[in-house]
Amino acid sequence: MENFNIFIRSIFVDNMIFAYFLGMCSFLAVSKNVKTALGLGVAVTFMLVITLPVNYLLQTYVLSAGALSWLGPEYAQVDLSFLSLIVFIAVIASMTQLVEMAVEKYSPSLYASLGIFLPLIAVNCAILGGSLFMQQRDFGSVWTAVCAGGGWGLGWLLAITSLAAIRERLAQYSNIPAPLRGVGITFIITALMGIAFMSFLGIKI
C-alpha cells in the first residue's frame, strides 16, 4: 500500500516537471506535437522504471557507506559513495544503449517511431534526477524504487503530452506578440501549468 502511495505521489505531488523542473530541455524542445511527445514520454518512463531499481541495488549493495559488508567484515569500512555519480550515469548511458539495441532487434516499428529520442534520453536530467532523489530519500525496497520510477515517468509523460496539446492549439488559433513566439510563450504556459500543479502540494498521502 505504501508503494502505491509513493507511485501516486510521484505522478502528481512530486511531478518531475512541475515540482522539480527536471528534463526541461527535451520537454521544451520536443513538445511541438502530441504524437512525438507521447513517444518520448513512453521512452522516458521505460528508462526510469529500468534504471531506478538497478541504481537502487547498486546503491544499497555496493556504493553506500558499509554496503560492502556482505563481502566480509574487512570491507565494512569501505565507503564508495563519492563514486555514485559516475556509476549512475554509466548505468543510465549503457542501459540506454542496451534498450536501443533490444528495441531495434525485437520491435523495429517501435524503434522507428522512437529512434531519434532513445539516445537523447541518456542526457535527460529527469532520469539522473530520479536516481539522485532515490539516493537522497533512502527507499525501503526495490519495489519502492520501481513504483517511484514508474510514477515519475508517468508524471513526465502527462506533463509533456498536455503541453504539446496546448501548443498545437496555440499555433493555430492565437496571435502572440512576435518576441514571445515559440519559446517565450512555452515558458509562460509551463509556469501556469506549474502553478496549477501546485494545488496538489497540499495533499498528504
Next chain:
Amino acid sequence: MAEKTSNKSVFFNPFSKDNPVVVQILGICSVLAVTAKLEPAIVMGLSVIAVLAFSNVIISILRNTIPTNIRIIVQLVVVAGLVVIVSQLLEAYAYDVSKQLSVFIGLIITNCILMGRLEAFAMGNRPWPSFLDGVGNGIGYTIILVIVGFFRELLGSGTLLGFQVVPQAFYDAGYVNNGLMILPPMALIVVACIIWVQRSLNKDLQEK
C-alpha cells in the same frame, strides 16, 4: 570553422547574441531550480563555468581518438569525473551552499549546455578555442542565473545575498514580500520576460 570565426567572437557571442539559456534553450532545469536565492545561483554558475571549460578542453584534446559510436559515453564519463571533483570541493569548502544545491550539482552532468557545447564545438575545434567557448558559454549561463536570482530574491524575500535590502519602513507601510516569486514557476516567468526583452532588441531572433 574555428579558424574562420575569431577567438574573440567565440568568447563574447554567448553573452547575449548566442546565449546558451535564452537563445539556444539549453540547461533550463538548473536555471529554474537554483535561483530562488542569489548565492546558490552564483555558486552554481561558477561550478558550471569550471566544468564546462575543462570538459571542453579535455574532449577537444581527445577528439581525434574517440570512436564516434561511443562518444556520448566518453563525454559523460569525462563530465562526470569533473563534476565529482567540483561537488567534493563544494562539500569541503562551502558545505551550506552545497546542501542547498542538493542534487543539482550532480545534475550538471546532464545539463544540456555541456552536451550541447561538447557536441557542437569541442568535437570539432582545437583546445584553446574550446576553452574560450566553454568559459564564454558558462558566463552567458551565469549572467541569466544571476539576473533571475537577483529578481527572485529581491522581490521574494526582500534580501540580496542574505542582507536585508528592502528597508523596514516599507514593511511598516504595508509592503509585503511576494511569496509567489520564491516558487519555481515564477523563474519560468522571469526567464520568459528576459526572452521577451532580448528578442525585442534582436529582431532576427524572433520566430515566425
